[in-house]
Amino acid sequence: xxxxxxxPYPSGALPSRPGTSxxxxxxxxNASLNGTPLLARPAGHxxxxxxxLDLVEQMxxxxxxxxxxxxxxxxxxxxxxxxxxxxxxxxxxVAIKKIKVQKEYKDGxxxxxxxxxxxxxxxxxxxxxxxxxxxxxxxxxxxxxxEYLPLGDLExxxxxxxxxxxxxxxxxxxxxxxxxxxxxxxxxYVLHRDIKPNNxxxxxxxxxxxxxxxxxxxxxxxxxxxxANVITRWYRPPELLFGARHYSGAVDVWSVGLVFAELIIRxxxxxGNSEVEQIALICRQIGTPTxxxxxxxxxxxxxxxxxxxxxxWGKDAYMGRFGAVGAEGVDLLIKTLVLNPKKRITAxxxxxxxxxxxxxxxxxxxxxxxKSSGADEKMGSDLKRRPGMLDDETNPRGAKVAxxxxxxxxx
Amino acid sequence: MLRKxxxxxxxxxPGTASxxxxxxxxxxxxxxxxxxRYLNKDMEFLINPECYHSMCSNCVNRLFNDxxxxxxxxxxxxxxxxxxxxxxxxxxxxxxxxxxIRRRVAAVFNQAExxxxxxxxxxxxxxxVEDLTFxxxxxxxxxxxxxxxxxxxxxxxxxADIERNRKAGREADEQARRRLTAEREAARQRRIEAIxxxxxxxxxxxxSREAELDTLAQAPxxxxxxxxxxxxxNRAGGATASAVETTVNTAIAAADVGRLSIRGLKxxxxxxxxxxxYDPFGGSDFVPSRYKVGEGLAxxxxxxxxxxxxxxxxxxxxxxxxxxxxxxxxxxxxxxxEDEKEVGIGMSAGQVAxxxxxxxxxxxxMELD
Numbered sequence: 194x195x196x197x198x199x200x201p202y203p204s205g206a207l208p209s210r211p212g213t214s215x216x217x218x219x220x221x222x223n224a225s226l227n228g229t230p231l232l233a234r235p236a237g238h239x240x241x242x243x244x245x246l247d248l249v250e251q252m253x254x255x256x257x258x259x260x261x262x263x264x265x266x267x268x269x270x271x272x273x274x275x276x277x278x279x280x281x282x283x284x285x286x287v288a289i290k291k292i293k294v295q296k297e298y299k300d301g302x303x304x305x306x307x308x309x310x311x312x313x314x315x316x317x318x319x320x321x322x323x324x325x326x327x328x329x330x331x332x333x334x335x336x337x338x339x340e341y342l343p344l345g346d347l348e349x350x351x352x353x354x355x356x357x358x359x360x361x362x363x364x365x366x367x368x369x370x371x372x373x374x375x376x377x378x379x380x381x382y383v384l385h386r387d388i389k390p391n392n393x394x395x396x397x398x399x400x401x402x403x404x405x406x407x408x409x410x411x412x413x414x415x416x417x418x419x420x421a422n423v424i425t426r427w428y429r430p431p432e433l434l435f436g437a438r439h440y441s442g443a444v445d446v447w448s449v450g451l452v453f454a455e456l457i458i459r460x461x462x463x464x465g466n467s468e469v470e471q472i473a474l475i476c477r478q479i480g481t482p483t484x485x486x487x488x489x490x491x492x493x494x495x496x497x498x499x500x501x502x503x504x505x506w507g508k509d510a511y512m513g514r515f516g517a518v519g520a521e522g523v524d525l526l527i528k529t530l531v532l533n534p535k536k537r538i539t540a541x542x543x544x545x546x547x548x549x550x551x552x553x554x555x556x557x558x559x560x561x562x563x564k565s566s567g568a569d570e571k572m573g574s575d576l577k578r579r580p581g582m583l584d585d586e587t588n589p590r591g592a593k594v595a596x597x598x599x600x601x602x603x604x
Numbered sequence: 605m606l607r608k609x610x611x612x613x614x615x616x617x618p619g620t621a622s623x624x625x626x627x628x629x630x631x632x633x634x635x636x637x638x639x640x641r642y643l644n645k646d647m648e649f650l651i652n653p654e655c656y657h658s659m660c661s662n663c664v665n666r667l668f669n670d671x672x673x674x675x676x677x678x679x680x681x682x683x684x685x686x687x688x689x690x691x692x693x694x695x696x697x698x699x700x701x702x703x704x705i706r707r708r709v710a711a712v713f714n715q716a717e718x719x720x721x722x723x724x725x726x727x728x729x730x731x732x733v734e735d736l737t738f739x740x741x742x743x744x745x746x747x748x749x750x751x752x753x754x755x756x757x758x759x760x761x762x763x764a765d766i767e768r769n770r771k772a773g774r775e776a777d778e779q780a781r782r783r784l785t786a787e788r789e790a791a792r793q794r795r796i797e798a799i800x801x802x803x804x805x806x807x808x809x810x811x812s813r814e815a816e817l818d819t820l821a822q823a824p825x826x827x828x829x830x831x832x833x834x835x836x837x838n839r840a841g842g843a844t845a846s847a848v849e850t851t852v853n854t855a856i857a858a859a860d861v862g863r864l865s866i867r868g869l870k871x872x873x874x875x876x877x878x879x880x881x882y883d884p885f886g887g888s889d890f891v892p893s894r895y896k897v898g899e900g901l902a903x904x905x906x907x908x909x910x911x912x913x914x915x916x917x918x919x920x921x922x923x924x925x926x927x928x929x930x931x932x933x934x935x936x937x938x939x940x941x942e943d944e945k946e947v948g949i950g951m952s953a954g955q956v957a958x959x960x961x962x963x964x965x966x967x968x969x970m971e972l973d
Contacts (some may be wrong), residue, residue, distance in 0.1 A: 266905035319637075320886075354816065369882070369884055372884070373885065382931070398668065413927055415905075415915065438919045439909075439912075439918040439920040440919050441920055441924055489913050489917035490917055492914075492917060501799075533919070535916070545884070546884075550882065
C-alpha cells in the first residue's frame with residue numbers, strides 16, 4: 194500500500210517562484226502584479242490554448258489524452274462503464290467508469306465516487322481491482338480508469354448451473370482470492386461494506402478481483418458513528434440489521450461467509466425480500482441472536498426477532514448442506530457466520546485456518562472454470578478443426594516463419 | 605558411412621573442388637594411382653573434408669596408413685589423416701561440401717523460434733545465419749576466413765547455450781516422433797472402426813432386406829408398396845444413426861488430436877517448476893517493521909468508549925483502532941519524497957494531481973459516515 198504522504202506537484206511542473214528563473218523575470222514584467230505564481234510562458238501561439246489552462250487542468254488534459262474511450266459496456270444508476278484502451282498501446286484495454294452527475298449532490302462529488310477514489314488509489318493488491326488513472330471530462334464528469342476484467346463476475350458462474358461445473362478445489366481457490374482481498378483491505382483499515390458475488394470480477398487469467406468500493410470507508414475512530422445502512426441485504430450481517438453504529442471488519446467477514454455458502458449451494462443462502470424477512474431467515478437458518486449467544490444484542494436499536502427462538506445450529510446441520518467442502522471447510526464457514534461479531538473469525542484468522550492446507554489443493558487460477566460463452570468459443574474452434582489436422586496449421590505464426598533449411602537431420 | 609562433422613574447409617579454392625569433381629576421372633579412374641574400374645570392380649572412392657579431393661581406397665590406405673601425409677593432388681598442400689576419409693554421399697562434391705558446411709553451421713546456430721521475442725527477431729536471425737552460411741560455402745576469398753572466424757567465435761562463446769538447445773531439439777524430435785506414432789495409431793483405430801461400421805451397415809441392410817422379403821411373402825398383394833416404403837425408412841433411420849455416430853467419432857478424434865498436439869515444444873517449455881504448498885496469504889504479510897503493537901494500549905479519549913455497550917455489541921474492535929493509530933503515526937517514516945519524485949514509486953503524476961485536487965476540493969477533514 195502506498196503510505197507516502199502527498200506529493201502535491203511533480204518537480205517538473207512546479208511553478209517557478211519569483212526571482213528563481215530568468216524566464217520568470219521576463220514574464221513578471223507584464224503579468225502577475227499581485228504575486229500569484231504564474232507559469233513562465235514560452236513564446237509561440239500554438240500552445241497558447243493549452244497553456245491558458247491552469248496547472249491542474251493541464252495535467253487533467255494530459256491524463257485524459259492517454260486513453261481512448263470505446264463502446265459502452267454497461268449502464269448503471271450511478272455510472273456508465275465504457276471499454277477503452279491506452280492511446281500509446283492499443284493492446285492495453287481498460288474500463289472507463291464515468292460517474293454520472295447526481296442531482297442530490299450539487300456541491301461536489303457523489304459520496305460513492307469519493308469513496309471509490311479515496312480507497313482504490315491507496316489499495317494495490319492482486320485481488321483488488323486497480324485504479325489506473327482519474328480524469329474529468331467535459332461538464333465536470335469524473336472518469337475512473339480501471340483495469341479491464343473481461344471474464345465477468347463470480348455471480349455469473351454461480352448462476353449458470355447448467356453449463357458451469359466446479360468443485361471443492363475451485364471454491365477453495367476463489368475463496369482464497371476473496372479472503373486475501375478482504376484481509377488486505379482490513380489490514381489497511383478499510384471496510385469494503387459491499388461484498389457479494391457480482392462485485393467479484395474475474396481477470397483474463399482467472400484471478401478474482403474485489404471491485405466496487407462505492408460503499409467503502411476507513412475504520413472509524415471510537416465514538417464516531419457509521420451508518421448501518423450498507424451491504425446488499427442478502428449479505429448484511431445481523432449487527433447491521435439491528436442498527437449497530439459501531440462495527441468492525443466483522444461485517445465484511447459475514448458477507449464473505451455468505452459468498453462461501455453461495456458458492457457451495459449455488460443459490461443465495463439467505464435471500465430475504467425485506468429487512469424483517471432477512472432477520473427471520475438468519476434466525477431460522479443460523480440461529481436466533483439472544484443475550485446468551487450475543488450479550489447486549491437486545492439493547493440494539495432495531496433488535497426484533499421472531500418469537501420462536503431457534504438455537505444456533507451445530508456442525509451436523511451444516512454438514513448435510515455444505516459438506517462438499519469437507520469438514521474443515523464447514524468449520525471455517527460456521528466461524529464466519531457466528532452471530533456475535535466479537536466472536537466472529539477475522540479475515541487474518543480465516544487465512545490461518547487449516548482448510549487451506551487440507552486436500553484438495555486449490556485449483557491454479559489459469560485452470561479455474563470460466564463463463565460459458567468463452568467455453569462455447571473454445572468448443573467452436575475445437576469443432577472447426579478437421580480430424581487428423583494438427584494445431585500447427587492453425588498457428589497464425591506458422592505460415593509466416595521463414596523456411597529454415599535443416600541439414601542436421603539430412604542423413 | 606562416417607558421420608564425423610567436417611573440421612574445416614577453409615583453404616579450399618573453388619577451382620580445385622570442381623577440378624576434382626570431373627565426372628570422367630572420379631567415376632572410373634582413380635586420379636592418384638590411375639587404376640580404372642575395369643581392373644578393380646570394388647574400387648571405392650573416398651574424400652577427406654579437408655580438401656574434398658577424391659581418391660580410391662587403395663590409395664588412401666597406401667598413403668595414409670603410416671600417419672598423416674600430404675594430399676597427393678598437385679598443388680594441394682593440406683595434410684590429411686586416414687581417419688578423416690569417408691565416401692561421399694553426393695556425386696557432386698561441391699554439394700557434398702555445402703551440405704557438410706550447412707550441417708556444421710546448423711549445429712552451432714541451433715536456436716528455436718521460442719527463443720526469440722518476436723517473429724521478426726527470429727527471421728532476422730535466420731537471415732544472419734544464412735548470410736554466414738553463404739559466405740562459408742561460396743563467399744569470395746576474403747569473406748570466407750572472416751565468416752569462419754565468426755562461426756568459431758560464436759561456438760566458443762555460446763557453448764552452454766548450444767548444448768542446451770541441442771538437448772531441447774532432441775527432446776522435441778522425440779516428442780514429435782511419439783506424437784506422430786500416436787496419431788498414426790489413432791488413425792488406424794479410426795480406419796478399423798470405419799471398416800467395422802461399414803460391415804455392420806452391410807449386415808444391417810441385408811437383414812432388413814431379408815425381413816422385408818419375409819413380410820412381403822406373407823402379406824397380401826395390395827400392401828406391397830407400403831411395405832417397401834417402410835423398409836426404406838428403416839434403412840434411412842439406420843443411416844442417420846450411423847451418421848450421428850461418425851460425427852461423434854470425428855468429434856472425439858478432433859478432441860484427441862487437439863490434446864495430442866498441445867504436447868509441442870512450446871507447451872513443454874511453459875511447464876514450470878512444481879509449485880510449493882498453497883500460501884493462503886499469497887506471499888505477503890504486513891507485520892509492522894518499526895514497532896510492535898502490544899496489549900492494552902490506551903488513551904483517555906478512547907477509554908470511555910471501551911465499556912460503552914453500543915461499541916461492544918456492535919463488534920467494534922479497539923485492537924484495530926490501536927493498530928491503526930500506531931500505523932498512522934509511523935506511516936510517513938522511511939518515505940523520502942525526493943526519491944519518490946525521481947523514481948515515482950506507487951504514484952503517477954496523474955494520481956498526485958487527483959489527490960491534490962481532492963484535497964483542494966473537500967479539505968482533508970473529509971469524513972463520511
